Amino acid sequence: MQELGPHPPTKTTIALLYDEESENAYDIRLKLTKEVLTIQKQDVVCVGGSHQGRNHRTVRLRRQPVGGLGLSIKGGSEHNVPVVISKIFKDQAADQTGMLFVGDAVLQVNGIHVENATHEEVVHLLRNAGDEVTITVEYLREAPAFLKLPLGSPGPSSDHSSGASSPLFDSGLHLNGNSSTTAPSSPSSPIAKDPRYEKRWLDTLSVPLSMARISRYKAGTEKLRWNAFEVLALDGVSSGILQFYTAQDGTDWLRAVSANIRELTLQNMKMANKCCSPSDQVVHMGWVNEKLQGADSSQTFRPKFLALKGPSFYVFSTPPVSTFDWVRAERTYHLCEVLFKVHKFWLTEDCWLQANLYLGLQDFDFEDQRPYCFSVVAGHGKSHVFNVELGSELAVWEKSFQRATFMEVQRTGSRTYMCSWQGEMLCFTVDFALGFTCFESQTKNVLWRFKFSQLKGSSDDGKTRVKLLFQNLDTKQIETKELEFQDLMAVLHCIHSFIAAKVASVDPGFMDSQSLARKYMYSS
Template sequence: VQVLRNAGEEVTLTVSFLKRAPAFLKLPLNEDCACAPSDQSSGTSSPLCDSGLHLNYHPNNTDTLSCSSWPTSPGLRWEKRWCDLRLIPLLHSRFSQYLPGSDLCRQNAFQVIAVDGVCSGIIQCLSAEDCIDWLQAIASNISNLTKHNIKKINRNFPVNQQIVYMGWTEEREQDSLQDRMYTPKFLALRGSSLYKFMAPPVTTWDWTRAEKTFSVYEIMCKILKDSDLLDRRKHCFGVQSESGEDLYFSVELESDLTLWEKSFQTATFLEVERIQCKTYACVLESHLMGLTIDFGMGFVCFDAATK
């Protein structure tokens, strides 16, 4: 460095070609080869080689690479060892093709975020086909892990409190002045309720701290068609609560949307089958009335003042 500092404004570098370099970079394994690593028994690779390549000794191995003009050395071979730069547990993790909080989709790229917030960074694929293959594979693994986890959790819950669905979605903010258009939310269908969490519930206590809870038999769910979409996100559904509140959710894949629809229908059916009968207060022509919905006997509307 000091020499360069004192060399003036112009510096001339002379580069010479090392004839042994090409053979060296091809990783010859013969111990008599002058371009082979000097310490072949150490199990380490040449500093000029990829750090994932290691020289291992296998007594029964005769399938080795070598310079064409040199005899091979039995028992030695180069092996590729994958180095784990980052490990992301897929249970309760989520992935997204969209820029965080927006409806802008990355082109052939996505990222995976673990439940503790550790992120894979942007994973860029060579083609749309490669990208969808990766997304489907990751989604399948997450789904299998979630199903297995649900089975374990359900062992501790009574029949009327069984979990039917758990998974990540992104909720569209109703306030247009928000910096983020979408916020990750974790939805769960358990027993008679739809739970909305900021993070997946891990303990029994977590289930009591849901951001919002809705009765599944008092809300409506609608899978949105292209004409109903509010922005560029493709796979969306809406939930309307008994109070008239409209919630708008987005998922990543069409298979995620299908799974949600099937799970919601299952949860609603199981709960309606369990309760069988429900009475609601209502008003008819300024009179306080009662409406009983009985799936065994039928529907009855009566004057609440006389009954």
Template sequence: MSVTKSHHNLDVVHHGIVLISDENSTSRSSRLLLSKDELCIQVNDDGTAEPEEAKDILMENATRQVVIVKKPDSGFGLSIKGGSENAQNMPIVISKIFKGLPADECGELFIGDAIVEVNGISIEGQSHDEVVNMLKSSGDQVTLGVRHFTHMTPFLKPAQSLQPDSTLDQLFDGRSTRSNKAQSESRFSDSKWQQHIDGREKKWKTLTSLPLAMAYVTRYLWGTDNIRSNSFEVRAVDGRSSGIVHCEDTSALEQWIAHISKHILSLNHKSIKMSNKYLHQSEQISYIGWVNEYLNDDDQEELKIRWQPRFLILKGSDVCFFDVPPLNSEDLNKCVYLYKCYDVAVKQVPNTSPRRDKRDNCFLIETPIQIPNHYLSFESPSGFELFEQAYYRTVYNTVSQMQSRTFACNFEERPSGIVFDIKQGISLYDIPTKSYIWQYRFRDLQAVADDGKLCVQLSFTDDRSLNSDKIEVKDIECEDVVTVVFNLHSFVLAKIVSTDPDYLKSNRYVGNAED
């Protein structure tokens, strides 16, 4: 059941009763409350939860000794974050546990566990690199002293975000009331919600609230191309998960996804506006959002997943890939991949064409270095459309500011420079004579072909040509042939947009992966 209703005191825009399950398929009836900036999960307040919090404190203070034994040709299978850096003493926290590897198979380690000892040696005051070296030098077996903290999420923002380890375990934990006291004090719990069922009054308590800014909603099973039936999952920027939310029918599912996605987009737009106040005009952000990337075979073998969420940002002239959203200006410089928008090509993979698996809304970001070429997928067609239009607008703004680019080349065995100029078009500069030997408008360009290595062929319409078809073909040799071709496409696009501002509205797909 899902209902759209206004509750002015809580600013709820949508609410409903759902089933929420964890990765072990354990399900529990819950209520979702959606506001403009949070998704709140509530459970029935039956009064059975233990009132004291003493056991939580004891559990957090207790040190567990966990022995991990390496497999041949593998590591321990975990990643850590934290440490003493720049006068900040952060706990060393387990941020990733890789499926199928020793840390996962031992069954005694969890995302959020803090490591306090390595082989009986305290790591208090140690830096991240020092602890990594201790683990590496441990040989094939290591004994970790770990403690469980229920409030470690703030330390995991750079690492746990969007990993397939749901923090919703607390939904099925008798201690959930105590461990979520902080969340229960949120604005959603200012007054308890009540519902009359079978003549009885049913009370709800807030279990957790997920911020929607830069959150991620998906219908896919984690890391796969298998779509869930009438269910979805929301992952917050800090890595917390809603669990798998099961709706009663397709209509309710579509309503929830539409409402949540709408507010995520609205909050992301506000984040962009706030960030741009502190960024130079040439570094303005035009797009932020989640996309999934198809992993290569090596990644699949280790992680046993095929798709990895990436946070994509268009900033100034840059296309930036992040594992997790950057939360400050320093994080903006820590992207996984960085490309200039005019040095890459965006090509849609039509749903009717062969794809790598069953995921829809796929596209390629091709790079001059060939590897990596990024095979990506959005959750919906509208997601791709938003990114595509932002990308083409970014290319137009960047090329308009840049005006021209020149690439060294050889033409008819003479050292030359191929020049792309937003005003003058395409021309060839002969270095020995220091003069331009031919020039064409962008509109004269009929075809571009290249061998991906050294040669590019440009075909122009030329009324002065002696050829019967009035086509002049120019063969050029250059070292960065793919970069040259991608830049040419960017200049052509910018020129089209400059002469026809409505082009982006009427021609969504400039590139096609079948071309």
């Protein structure tokens, strides 16, 4: 077996998991490998000694003459959040126990239950509990981020000399409380048989990336989540809304997760192509968002899975995972009879650019609010508008449509359509080598033939009739040929595909020079 080189390193970062219902964000750690995105949450685990057997920990603190209990708290029932330890001061009483951590919810103080107590009630209990205080705590894995300091932040003490406290600010219990004696008390220190605890990141959710999709938009809206996105696995598992502390972090992680999904998709394509004939290979596939038609839609975009395979362009609601799934596509179009068009993306924050692909069929008027959009126009004027999450994905779709179409044109060589003019049934052939030929359907008698280079223009009524303007090589005069087709758009798109493929075969660099999506990629 060929060695493919070392696996890419595991990527990690500290981020937030945002809950849209409560509008709270929770500290998490993300771990990205080639195939899986793992969500980790912090928990306190016993690493030695005699474990108490429950998630609760009961800790005895001795108030120190300087520093008091050595901790601060936030929260309270009046704000529907628990009272949580928000700071632990180094080398003071709480820190010396080795059993208390930022993020611990306070359950009892000297045997008094305080789960439903207000912030002020817990502050009063702790400050007036005497020199020896016993508290029972449990680590709150999903404590709202505002209850805790950012990880690694120093914790300067707050000035609470006025005696007032707020549940959303630290109440410092490092000050002296009302003790029964002025004699110095021994520090709180663990003994050998006491359990030892550590705060660790533990795996809580794994999102497989094969055939997964990414969404930066709030479901059912056009609201873009800045510095945030969601990863949804093929089996329906969701990462939840992942928020990042900076725009750069959000962009880096969006690109990294997208790159891993793209690499796994390429592997799936290679596996699928082993079961397909050379003329029916998968060129590209992946998730997009399709714009819904009609003003009554509750949401404007919905996820779709697109594939370019052999002679066809497929639209699925879910990815094909077996050879039998290809027959259940929602829509299937012949590649030669569709027009791919990049039509909007951001060059800068508020600068839009209208980009045209190929040789300039008439412009279409789009009013999409999302960047990175493209359309696929099929026969009878049927149009699909799609959006992708990244400019790099847009460039890949553009290049893949070109490649798949050109391969199909060269593979088939020609396409023939029935047409009519002045009541006579005719056949019209577009041939990669010969150009355009019109002949009688019954006798096969050729009426006229022109090369691609002789086509100088065209016009149509947008319904069934088209005028093709050819230059006679001998007389240099323009000859007009009028024809009528049942599906005019399919024929025009086919002409477009064959001409573009012919140009690309003569000058491979020409089509790349027309790609504004790729120009944007290179410039940025």
